[in-house]
Amino acid sequence: MRLSVAIVGSGPSGFYAAESLLSAFPDCEIDILERLPTPFGLVRFGVAPDHQSVKRVTEGYEKTVSSGRVHYYGNVEVGCDVTMAELRDCYDAVVLAVGAPRDRPIGIPGEDKRGILGSAAFVGWYNGHPDFANLHPNIDVERAIVVGNGNVALDIARILVLSPNELAATDIAEEAADAITRSKLREVIVLGRRGAAQARFTNPELRAFARLDRGIPCVEGDNLSEHTLEGLSEKPRRQAERNLETLRSFAELKEKTATRRITFRFFARPLEVLGGESVTGLRVAQTRLEGSRVVETGTQEDLSCGLVIKAIGYRSPRIPGIPFDAARGRLRNRDGRIAPGLYAVGWAKRGPSGVIGTNKADGKALAEQLRDDMKTQGKPGRKALEARLTARQVRWVTYRDWRLIDEAEIAAGQGDHPRRKFVSVADMLALLDRAQENTT
Numbered sequence: 001m002r003l004s005v006a007i008v009g010s011g012p013s014g015f016y017a018a019e020s021l022l023s024a025f026p027d028c029e030i031d032i033l034e035r036l037p038t039p040f041g042l043v044r045f046g047v048a049p050d051h052q053s054v055k056r057v058t059e060g061y062e063k064t065v066s067s068g069r070v071h072y073y074g075n076v077e078v079g080c081d082v083t084m085a086e087l088r089d090c091y092d093a094v095v096l097a098v099g100a101p102r103d104r105p106i107g108i109p110g111e112d113k114r115g116i117l118g119s120a121a122f123v124g125w126y127n128g129h130p131d132f133a134n135l136h137p138n139i140d141v142e143r144a145i146v147v148g149n150g151n152v153a154l155d156i157a158r159i160l161v162l163s164p165n166e167l168a169a170t171d172i173a174e175e176a177a178d179a180i181t182r183s184k185l186r187e188v189i190v191l192g193r194r195g196a197a198q199a200r201f202t203n204p205e206l207r208a209f210a211r212l213d214r215g216i217p218c219v220e221g222d223n224l225s226e227h228t229l230e231g232l233s234e235k236p237r238r239q240a241e242r243n244l245e246t247l248r249s250f251a252e253l254k255e256k257t258a259t260r261r262i263t264f265r266f267f268a269r270p271l272e273v274l275g276g277e278s279v280t281g282l283r284v285a286q287t288r289l290e291g292s293r294v295v296e297t298g299t300q301e302d303l304s305c306g307l308v309i310k311a312i313g314y315r316s317p318r319i320p321g322i323p324f325d326a327a328r329g330r331l332r333n334r335d336g337r338i339a340p341g342l343y344a345v346g347w348a349k350r351g352p353s354g355v356i357g358t359n360k361a362d363g364k365a366l367a368e369q370l371r372d373d374m375k376t377q378g379k380p381g382r383k384a385l386e387a388r389l390t391a392r393q394v395r396w397v398t399y400r401d402w403r404l405i406d407e408a409e410i411a412a413g414q415g416d417h418p419r420r421k422f423v424s425v426a427d428m429l430a431l432l433d434r435a436q437e438n439t440t
Helices: 012-024 041-045 054-065 084-090 119-126 151-160 164-168 174-182 203-211 234-253 356-373 382-391 399-412 425-438
Strands: 004-008 029-033 070-073 093-096 116-118 143-147 187-191 215-219 260-265 268-275 279-290 293-304 307-310 337-339 342-344
Touching: 004 012, 004 084, 012 029, 012 041, 012 054, 012 356, 029 382, 041 054, 054 070, 070 382, 070 399, 084 093, 084 382, 093 356, 116 119, 119 151, 119 174, 119 307, 143 151, 143 293, 151 174, 151 187, 151 203, 151 260, 164 174, 203 215, 203 234, 215 234, 268 293, 279 307, 342 356, 399 425
Parallel strands: 004 029, 004 093, 029 070, 093 342, 116 307, 143 187, 143 307, 187 260, 215 260
Antiparallel strands: 268 279, 279 293, 337 342
């Protein structure tokens, strides 16, 4: 009998899972279900728009779909168009590759004011995610504060200061590009509650700030002597040493002509978002390290700003009937196993950590688990799914349909733009309607 597998989510973890299953089970049938018409998840909506080389990873995903044993069902929402229970009835195994698209709360007073946003929403907006097309954040402010010391925080800070020429080489959403170009922004503060040595960002991301057209990076006080490497193991120590060296090198850029400044400020913990209905500032406490603990020194400061973006981590979505680990922001699982025939991969399994390639290991582990677990198989799979969707008049988007959307986006790019993304599901479906009319 042929093994049938449904993968919920079409980001990197979903495609790597499909790739591993194809290798392990030559006769398997794999269906990838995605809520949006467009595939690739984090690559399309999370990777920074000026990192086009990173997005070429989708070329490998194309090969997976081209195998003929993998079908794509875009514009299908699990829990709405088809239930989780129905999927488990239809398929021998269901794999949840739903990522971690929800922002973690920062947990301070004033977090609900207008002008404070989570990184998932803000990154989704400038990357053209349909869920955030109507976000319309006000970035026409003189100072913005990005809370967090990971690569996402650096991406946001960098995107905010890109010049029109730099933006032209990206696939950033048109509204975002226009807003960044028009903004009166003069400074972006990247705020971390620990020291530079404890920052989670990687050195290539940090070095990119030295190559900006109109942005100049600096470190608050230009004093990095207080940043200790004590207690770091070998690999984190090497990364921290490189980061400290890069941060010190920013002092050499002082003479550079720039209209926007990126200030790295360490040992500062957010206490309260200031203002009335809208953000006017952020109150922070000075901190220090006592061993591995962050403690406050007793000194506080109010930083004026018109925009606060919290980039402090993500959480997986809660799925009815699926146990959730609230402390770790992920689906509750044991090395990927949730229940018989039900599995998790990627951030839904591990929590939001690692890079795109980290998900490959999850795919390989999944294939091994299915070898051990699938003692019986033979559920109807694809045939039963399509029968349910057809009966409910659900319009699913095939991979061939996606290629039509892809071609239209690339054709809409102007000058150096690699593409102009659709930011509306309705517009994508309208394009497919026109294409169908032209072929009938």
